[in-house]
Amino acid sequence: MLQESLGLEGKCAIVAGGGALPLALAEACRTHERPYVLLGLEGFAEAGALKGHPHRWARIGAVGRVIAAIREEAATEVVFAGHVRRPSLAALRPDLYTVRLLARIGAKALGDDGLMRQVAAAFEAEGLKVVGVASVLADALAQPGPLGRLAPDATAWEDIRRGVEVAAALGRADAGQAVVVQQGIVLAIEAAEGTDRMVARAARLRREGPGGVLVKMAKPQQDRRMDLPVIGADTVAAAVAAGLSGIAVEAGGVLVLDREAAIRRADDAGLFITGAEPGSGAPRR
Amino acid sequence: MLQESLGLEGKCAIVAGGGALPLALAEACRTHERPYVLLGLEGFAEAGALKGHPHRWARIGAVGRVIAAIREEAATEVVFAGHVRRPSLAALRPDLYTVRLLARIGAKALGDDGLMRQVAAAFEAEGLKVVGVASVLADALAQPGPLGRLAPDATAWEDIRRGVEVAAALGRADAGQAVVVQQGIVLAIEAAEGTDRMVARAARLRREGPGGVLVKMAKPQQDRRMDLPVIGADTVAAAVAAGLSGIAVEAGGVLVLDREAAIRRADDAGLFITGAEPGSGAPRR
Secondary structure, X not given: OOOOEOOOOOOEEEEEOEOOHHHHHHHHHHHOOOOEEEEEEOOXXXXXXXXXXXXEEEOOOOHHHHHHHHHHOOOOEEEEEOEOOOOOHHHHOOXXXXXXXXXXXXXXXXXXXXXXXXXXXXXXXXXXXXXXXXXXXXXXXXXOEEOOOOOOOHHHHHHHHHHHHXXXXXXXXXXXXXXXXXXXXXXXXXXXXXXXXXXXXXXXXXXXXXXXXXXXXXXXXOOOOOOOOEEOHHXXXXXXHOOOOEEXXXXXXXXXXXXXXXXXXXXXXXXXXXXXXXXXXXXXX | OOOOEOXXXXXXXXXXOEOOHHHHHHHHHHHOOOOEEEEEEOOOOOHHHHOOOOEEEEOOOOHHHHHHHHHXXXXXXXXXXXXXXXXXXXXXXXXXXXXXXXXXXXXXXXXXXXXXXXXXXHHHHOOOEEOOHHHHEHHHEOOOEEOOOOOOOHHHHHHHHHHHHHHHHHHHOOOOOEEEEEOOEEEEEOOOOOHHHHHHHHHHHOOOOOOOEEEEXXXXXXOOOOOOOEEOHHHHHHHHHOOOOEEEEEOOOOEEOOHHHHHHHHHHHOOEEEEEOHHHHOOOO
């Protein structure tokens, strides 16, 4: 079970992309008897997951209508949660509000994160209060140090440092946030395919011998109110299947969903999960 | 046909990894009646390719024996060419020389490129002259501007700039050198899987609509005497199969092998190939 803490007041609108995070937020609200509504983004949010909760559907290209829906629901705060892929401009079918927004911010020149920052700014310019997932699910943020029974050994720490270094370089360029490193070799880097598929690829690129670490970090300039990177029990399962020795996530920058199940799975398989400081990747050459 | 120019004197030892580059060098030497020998690295160099040329085999873990072989062959200059993956330390089975070399340079803390620089330094410390592939195949280096009939349009240039920016960030961290970008979205980033497989993955991640550019660059700190990144007709075929609109390579930093065939293939399929300056990726935000 996830331990939630609620730092919010009033009705909460959860703008919901894919994955388990929006539902975890909705359940936290329900548990704490806080009013909420899910605004499921078509093509991303999972219909089955939304069913048991108050929800509406919205198109990602219809930012104007999303804002109107939040006002109709009289929600006082907005959380963005879950995975969203930037669609092609052709598939976006933007409403008038979105057309103007894109014209202003020049979407094509931005990475995902730059775009999300601009969308948040647009919501705030409309008088809506955008709060972070972490303020609703504070206990889900990774802390420094081992989460489960196991801790990285010296060899794993060398791979973690290398992974943090590469992930930080990627993050500064607003591209990708996860890598797999084994014996100092960067096996795979995540871009648009998602962490689980990247980890599965790393399994096919592994060298003989022990080791291999998944490192996942927030982007240094990431607006932490917006969607933070997530791991969960599925991520651990992917790492186990790939024969990795562990997972390092940025302390304070990555959410661990379904924490107890994730830790149990890691403990059972002999994997470590550890929170690592961004500074632990400083080049030592 | 490749147009070669030879800037070398005396016998040339080609330390041969995988791919087409070692053979292109051997053929350039033969064409220009320069004495040469291929030192095929077991597990990397293609046996069939070496057959028609004077060659020996060597293990990548036996650096001492590679140096001894070069001396026995009385080669005056050494070229490293072709793709080599860093093996696991377990698979390396290092000879005594290699053990000492690794102890000195601390292989695990280095990326591929850092390691290669150290190997080159070790060869030079042994009195061998290490020269670059580009000095043997000067005409194979990409020049600025379009190589074939087509040139990137404004949309493609936006993707090229983004790709150059991400590839440069990766290169500075000594990890990866190729990315695919479409409509500003980084679809895929190369690590250990190689460019062709990365491009094939990008095809599955493409958004609707036109575009998609493969960007391949040398690492900024790369020792250019060592193995430079390469594209060839196979790379073009992969880009065509992936539905990309073109390929941008770093002018002066990437070798285009089998240039006429590569250009013909690109022209036939309506793809551009262009040499791009590293500075063209400067962030414009």
